[in-house]
Amino acid sequence: MSRDVTVLAEPAGEPHEPTPATPSGRRGSPRASRTHPAVWIPALLVAAGMLVPAAFLVLQASELSGARIVDLVTAPETLRLTGRTLLLAASVTTASLLLGVPIAWLTVRSDLPGRRFFAVATALPLVIPTYVGGYALVAALAPGGLVQSWFGFRPPSPYGFWGAFTALTLFTFPYVLLTVQASLRGLDPSLEEASRSLGRGPLQTFVRVTLPQLRPAAAAGGLLVTLYVLSDFGAVSMLRYSTFTRAVYLQYRAAFDRAPAALLGLMLVLLTIVFLVLEARVARDRGGQFGVRGAGRGASRIRLGAWRWPAVALCTGVVVAGLVLPVSVIVYWLVRGLRVGEPMAAVLGPAGRSLLAAALGALAGVVCAVPIAVWAARSRSRVARLVERASFTGYALPGIVVALALVYVGIRTVPSLYQTLAMLVFAYVVLFLPQAVGAIRSSLLQVNPNVEDAARTLGSSRLATLRRVTLPLARRGALAGGALVFLTALKELPATLLLAPTGYDTLATRVWSATTEAFFARAALPALTLVVLGSAPLAVAMIRERRERT
Amino acid sequence: MRTTRRSAALLAAVALLSVACGGADTGAETGADTGADTGTTETGADAEDPAAAEGEEPADDAADEEAAPADDAEGPLTVYSGRSEELVGEVLDGFTEQTGIELDVRYGDTAELAATIINEGEASPADVYFGQDAGALGALEAEGLFATLPDDLVSSVEPAFASDSGAWVGVTGRVRVLAYNTDTLTEDEVPDSVFDLTDPEWEGRVSWAPTNGSFQAFVTAMRVTEGEDATREWLEGMIANDVQVFENNASQVEAVGRGEVDVALVNHYYLFRFTAEDPDFPVANKFLPGDIGGLVNVAGVGVLASSDQPTAAEQFVEYLLSDEVQNFFGSETNEREFPAVQGVEATDLPTIEELGAPEIDLSDLEDLQGTLALLQETGALQ
Numbered sequence: 057m058s059r060d061v062t063v064l065a066e067p068a069g070e071p072h073e074p075t076p077a078t079p080s081g082r083r084g085s086p087r088a089s090r091t092h093p094a095v096w097i098p099a100l101l102v103a104a105g106m107l108v109p110a111a112f113l114v115l116q117a118s119e120l121s122g123a124r125i126v127d128l129v130t131a132p133e134t135l136r137l138t139g140r141t142l143l144l145a146a147s148v149t150t151a152s153l154l155l156g157v158p159i160a161w162l163t164v165r166s167d168l169p170g171r172r173f174f175a176v177a178t179a180l181p182l183v184i185p186t187y188v189g190g191y192a193l194v195a196a197l198a199p200g201g202l203v204q205s206w207f208g209f210r211p212p213s214p215y216g217f218w219g220a221f222t223a224l225t226l227f228t229f230p231y232v233l234l235t236v237q238a239s240l241r242g243l244d245p246s247l248e249e250a251s252r253s254l255g256r257g258p259l260q261t262f263v264r265v266t267l268p269q270l271r272p273a274a275a276a277g278g279l280l281v282t283l284y285v286l287s288d289f290g291a292v293s294m295l296r297y298s299t300f301t302r303a304v305y306l307q308y309r310a311a312f313d314r315a316p317a318a319l320l321g322l323m324l325v326l327l328t329i330v331f332l333v334l335e336a337r338v339a340r341d342r343g344g345q346f347g348v349r350g351a352g353r354g355a356s357r358i359r360l361g362a363w364r365w366p367a368v369a370l371c372t373g374v375v376v377a378g379l380v381l382p383v384s385v386i387v388y389w390l391v392r393g394l395r396v397g398e399p400m401a402a403v404l405g406p407a408g409r410s411l412l413a414a415a416l417g418a419l420a421g422v423v424c425a426v427p428i429a430v431w432a433a434r435s436r437s438r439v440a441r442l443v444e445r446a447s448f449t450g451y452a453l454p455g456i457v458v459a460l461a462l463v464y465v466g467i468r469t470v471p472s473l474y475q476t477l478a479m480l481v482f483a484y485v486v487l488f489l490p491q492a493v494g495a496i497r498s499s500l501l502q503v504n505p506n507v508e509d510a511a512r513t514l515g516s517s518r519l520a521t522l523r524r525v526t527l528p529l530a531r532r533g534a535l536a537g538g539a540l541v542f543l544t545a546l547k548e549l550p551a552t553l554l555l556a557p558t559g560y561d562t563l564a565t566r567v568w569s570a571t572t573e574a575f576f577a578r579a580a581l582p583a584l585t586l587v588v589l590g591s592a593p594l595a596v597a598m599i600r601e602r603r604e605r606t
Numbered sequence: 607m608r609t610t611r612r613s614a615a616l617l618a619a620v621a622l623l624s625v626a627c628g629g630a631d632t633g634a635e636t637g638a639d640t641g642a643d644t645g646t647t648e649t650g651a652d653a654e655d656p657a658a659a660e661g662e663e664p665a666d667d668a669a670d671e672e673a674a675p676a677d678d679a680e681g682p683l684t685v686y687s688g689r690s691e692e693l694v695g696e697v698l699d700g701f702t703e704q705t706g707i708e709l710d711v712r713y714g715d716t717a718e719l720a721a722t723i724i725n726e727g728e729a730s731p732a733d734v735y736f737g738q739d740a741g742a743l744g745a746l747e748a749e750g751l752f753a754t755l756p757d758d759l760v761s762s763v764e765p766a767f768a769s770d771s772g773a774w775v776g777v778t779g780r781v782r783v784l785a786y787n788t789d790t791l792t793e794d795e796v797p798d799s800v801f802d803l804t805d806p807e808w809e810g811r812v813s814w815a816p817t818n819g820s821f822q823a824f825v826t827a828m829r830v831t832e833g834e835d836a837t838r839e840w841l842e843g844m845i846a847n848d849v850q851v852f853e854n855n856a857s858q859v860e861a862v863g864r865g866e867v868d869v870a871l872v873n874h875y876y877l878f879r880f881t882a883e884d885p886d887f888p889v890a891n892k893f894l895p896g897d898i899g900g901l902v903n904v905a906g907v908g909v910l911a912s913s914d915q916p917t918a919a920e921q922f923v924e925y926l927l928s929d930e931v932q933n934f935f936g937s938e939t940n941e942r943e944f945p946a947v948q949g950v951e952a953t954d955l956p957t958i959e960e961l962g963a964p965e966i967d968l969s970d971l972e973d974l975q976g977t978l979a980l981l982q983e984t985g986a987l988q
């Protein structure tokens with residue numbers, strides 16, 4: 057795994073690899089667009105698998121009469137939820153872009169003090185599960201909470217829109233950070249140099265030259281953030297801001313009439329489609345606008361001058377709020393528990409099971425993502441686009457919806473796999489596939505398809521070209537995507553509770569079972585272990601990068 | 607070397623691809639295919655983690671034994687427990703020690719596990735469902751998924767703690783109380799009825815958790831005993847009085863402890879976790895005899911009609927109702943609850959008589975959809 061994850065820090069091609077690149081992607085020379093069946097057949101199969109939960113929702117919602125559907129869809133409550141959900145998704149995405157793009161630039165292209173440390177540390181809030189992060193924010197910031205009792209002043213209330221907004225921004229903006237960092241490392245410096253030599257200042261050059269090239273990456277990261285917000289339950293429930301997903305959970309938990317819940321779920325799928333269309337517009341292929349990359353060399357670092365310290369303050373603020381604060385609350389629980397002699401159950405077993413399930417999920421996710429990503433990156437076919445977009449349905453749906461759908465379908469179609477590790481891994485793939493597809497697709501888009509054309513011209517068959525040229529080029533993206541799936545699968549809760557083999561307790565289920573019953577001290581050790589395991593991929597990346605540079 | 611490793615990875619990947627991607631959407635897959643795939647995955651699990659493999663057995667067993675007659679199948683009894691391992695793990699281990707029957711316990715959320723059983727239908731691997739809310743037990747009963755329990759088991763518990771039809775029995779009682787901050791209030795200052803909490807005196811000082819199952823059961827009970835209008839009026843009065851909203855009971859008790867609110871509507875036993883971690887925790891419970899706010903809800907158990915081990919499953923229910931287990935819940939454990947079996951008393955808790963619990967049949971609490979609608983209509987649930 058350690059090899060696999062290093063690319064999180066540097067996924068986009070090192071400077072010394074003289075690969076010509078078109079950052080915005082130049083898909084499809086006519087030759088490459090004829091896709092081999094070895095690509096599109098598995099891609100179609102995977103996409104069909106990803107649609108299982110949505111199909112199940114249609115089946116369940118079809119129990120409702122037409123009039124009831126109209127009632128439910130037009131209910132003021134539903135409209136209000138839609139508004140609130142859209143507001144949260146839009147504002148968290150905007151804030152994530154405003155935070156992620158500058159920090160990515162600072163950590164990759166500037167002379168920020170502690171640049172390499174911040175490159176990793178600012179991405180680490182991603183490893184904090186939102187149900188833990190939400191709890192920690194409340195424990196720290198609520199009236200009478202830790203901040204007030206330690207420092208004597210009353211911080212702003214963590215509840216409601218602003219609390220949910222802050223928590224979700226802190227814990228998801230790394231999706232933007234990581235994709236933009238990757239894209240920045242793959243950029244051709246000559247364009248910026250040309251801009252500077254033609255008399256544009258550094259700021260103008262950034263806005264007019266650098267930023268447009270980052271657009272596809274920022275859009276892809278932003279989409280992951282938006283859809284994560286749509287499906288999040290942990291933060292919005294702890295911080296008391298109701299969204300569609302919270303309403304869906306409520307329906308499933310409080311009422312056993314599941315058809316209305318299914319309808320709400322379908323509306324969430326519709327919202328997802330809106331966002332997918334939006335993202336496709338923003339990230340649209342601009343037809344080789346930026347030309348082919350020339351020299352394989354790194355860009356010069358931009359001196360921040362007097363801006364150094366405000367920049368350091370920004371990065372430090374993000375690390376403190378998104379990482380230090382939640383971790384301190386967990387450590388506080390741990391110390392408090394140890395002091396009164398709370399029993400600390402061993403975490404080795406759950407940690408091993410977490411690792412195994414998440415690693416298998418990451419492996420399966422990458423394997424399923426490769427055909428979809430290759431097809432989407434190398435073909436102009438509409439079907440390819442559609443298949444790629446279909447892979448997003450599971451990601452935007454609340455975990456409980458996907459889990460219960462797989463319960464229903466799984467036990468009826470493949471009873472021998474029901475409640476086995478295979479079923480859980482499949483659930484992880486349905487839930488997190490887009491993270492892998494996105495990473496692999498963008499790594500392929502940074503490579504000019506001419507390379508493949510050359511292989512074909514030299515007599516290599518389509519299949520051999522795929523195997524010997526395209527797939528190796530996708531390796532970096534596959535490793536980055538695998539790491540993201542690993543990280544999110546590690547934190548996953550509802551599907552793990554319902555679909556894992558009976559008795560297969562993981563770190564996430566341990567944390568959940570202890571916190572719901574208010575045994576905070578007992579939750580602390582597994583929560584801490586979860587954070588450490590999740591950070592490992594990123595930490596290894598940092599160490600490797602150091603080593604390469606010395 | 608590199609090539610070998612790569613082909614090994616590729617092999618594993620292909621196996622996983624066929625399991626993960628082909629698995630769920632193609633029901634027509636051949637048996638041989640499926641078998642081989644399972645084999646691959648399980649070997650992986652075996653090598654690194656024995657517990658994983660153990661956990662996988664029951665599903666396979668159930669499939670193998672499907673053809674067997676109604677008499678009890680071999681193998682572990684599968685329990686779906688909506689009660690967390692922290693609370694009941696020790697008790698469940700005792701069953702295996704006593705009877706030699708192995709248990710496979712799936713822990714989860716009470717309502718989510720009930721929904722899982724409903725989605726699984728006849729094929730459910732579960733033999734027993736152990737949940738901590740009468741509403742969820744009632745929902746499974748309404749779906750006809752429970753077998754009827756023997757009379758002697760049902761009649762041994764307090765009548766208020768069991769389903770009238772004998773589909774499930776309560777194991778322990780969980781009482782709604784007002785948890786209050788002992789630094790700012792004495793017990794006498796805390797009202798004797800939830801209806802007093804709409805008084806201006808309590809403005810902004812009280813909290814509830816409208817998404818919580820126990821709270822919703824309490825509102826359902828209020829609708830049954832006091833009527834729809836009185837309930838609506840109370841809910842609106844509480845909201846007008848700036849009631850503070852929390853996600854669950856635990857976060858409410860914590861908020862009372864740090865003085866964020868003075869009084870919280872919660873279940874009685876959450877307090878004990880906090881006092882165990884911090885003996886000086888400044889919160890106490892006030893019981894509400896005779897008030898609907900003091901509703902007694904249950905944690906209860908039922909045997910699935912689809913179970914292939916009904917005898918062992920009943921043995922499990924019998925075990926939960928034994929004096930030993932009842933005393934454990936009532937006296938030994940830190941998180942004390944009210945023993946459901948008649949004649950067993952709890953330590954340091956009022957007796958069932960002293961509770962003066964409102965007379966209500968818990969099976970009447972199944973109309974959660976109506977409660978949900980009312981909560982949304984009044985704006986209690988946003």
